[in-house]
Amino acid sequence: MKSLQIETASLTYPIFIGEGIRKNAVELLSSLNLPMTKILLITDDEVDKHYGEELFNLLHSHWSVKKVTVPSGEQAKSIDMFMKLQTEAIQFHLDRSSCMIALGGGVIGDLAGFVAATFMRGIDYLQFPTTLLAHDSAVGGKVAINHQLGKNLVGAFHQPKAVIYDTGCLATLPDKEMRSGLAEVIKHAFIHDEAFLKDLFTIDSIVKITTEQLNDMIYKGVSIKAAIVSQDEREEGIRAYLNFGHTLGHAVEAEYGYGEMTHGDAVALGMQFALFVSEQVLNCPLDRKHIKNWLKKLGFPVKLKREVSTESLVNRMMSDKKTRGGIIQFVLLDQIGSVSLHSFKAEEIERWLNVWRMEEIE
Template sequence: MHKQKITTSTNQYDVIVGKGILKDLKEYLPKQYRNILVITDSVVNELYTEKVVANLPNEAKVAVSVVPTGEASKSIEQYYQLLTEAIQHQLDRKSLIIALGGGMIGDLAGFVAATYMRGIDFIQVPTTILAHDSSVGGKVAINHPEGKNLIGNFYPPQAVLYDIDTLHSLPEKEKRSGYAEVVKHGFISDHAYLKDILDVDLTKEIEPIVMSDHLQKGIAVKAKIVEQDEKEANIRKFLNFGHTLGHAIESELGYGEITHGEAVAIGMLFAIRVSEQKIGSNLPYEALYNWLSNNHYPLDLPSISTIHLVERMKKDKKSENATVQMVLLQDIGEPVTENIPDQDLTNLLENFMRELGSK
């Protein structure tokens, strides 16, 4: 078991990573709760809800709310339904919400917790690789048809309890999605860490000790940044490397058509190309492209309007005065932010999409 403490201006909480945490779940709860609502999705519900409920305190009244699996559930409709169910289950300000699932559930359940009765406790119980990133840092949100995570808050959990035994049930698509965020943490932090990640073959079983090491290091990268900038006033923006185009692709294709990590992977390739052309960086584009290709990331996108993508990117939360701001790299471990004028962005994106299509 590995424990990291996250200390921000608004909260302090533990991130615990290890094997068998679900069976000892009540030992890790930060305080006693009389009323608990577990929010999960239809796939995770079949796998882990029974085990989680069985290992909560006997004296607690426990209810379960299940939403359809997939990014489309991060909607105003599902959010409102969960608030209704919280009221029906008589949750009060001393109750607890448990977010059991991947990044979608963490964002959705966390936003419910942040806004129900002006905020009640919640804990993250991630079941995907992707959630090593999304469960830490306190960003909670739902999507709008015009853009991803546009409706949300900064609301840290009371704990993150990460049982890596849950990761063995992941399909290859979810492994790809999660490892894109691991790669991102490598790019913005450390040459050796990135090299170690790019040696992994996602088409084969990953040794638990290797995966645990990658996840712990990724969490540490994020924790260090979040502790300095909880509400994304400056350096927290670096965690969005690859996300400006990635979010635009997700929104334009329709949520669920491509996973978050698969979209971010393409976004990182684009950010590298922009870094090379705008600030003269020398980055391992081919190494990343080959790793993504060898691990079956979808790099051959359907025809997407460049104009539409640019408009989506301008609605990104990092944009300022309707000008797209991208996270670029001077070198591995040296991220910067740069405003990209519309015409430059359009030209860069058109060239990039042609390059992708020609490979």
């Protein structure tokens, strides 16, 4: 087992990473010395099939626990599920010394984290991530639900007390979800670590990723994210760099309809567009064709659906959290490992998006 300390301005907490470590949940949780008068264990119905009962039984032998499941998928990050979980917490008589545990991917982490951030003005929560993407979502304390007008628009900063990342859980993760997580790994490499990106370029198939490669990706991805959030917990500066690929990515997710395309596939499209704009504005010297072919080989989308209009995507970007006074913020790449934040008028983005879409058709 490896462990890392995440140090933010508001809290320092451990992240434990290792194969099979969920079975040591009792020892790991006990070592945190949290009051845990009661535990609300929150998971989704898919994850529950594989790991829900097992974790419930382990915890139940030591603490008073209730397990609640929500439907699997992005739709669970809704106000209805948020209220359902608040009701469960009240009916199970959680108090301010109780805690919530998120067992699942980014959806469960974001949803359960936001419920914990708001129940009685905030109680402890812990994450047991089960997806590759969660190497990103479980670190840094951003928790949120979606509004029908935009993703993650209702949320908070609420750091978990610990993250227990059993990489063995990835054995049951479907390939498309593995690819979704890989997009965030690639993002971390683009913005921070050229050698890591070169290693990733050697992967040409999702199904051929070895356990060793997976563990390395998670450890490096978490380390990069941890280094950034420790300097800027509330996204007042460099944390915004983590949004590389997300300005268009979030617009695509919302415009296609949540759950239609995975978060990672949308981010992969967003990164390709961000690389195009980086080339136009900063003369970023990357071989975009090579990157596009590599992403395509891995199964990522490389073009937008024809029926989705450029105008509607730009409108979505205008209601993004990062947009200020009608000016759209974009994270661009100067070169691998070096990013910067740029502001553009909607018309400029619309023009570039149109040119980029023409290029896709060639």
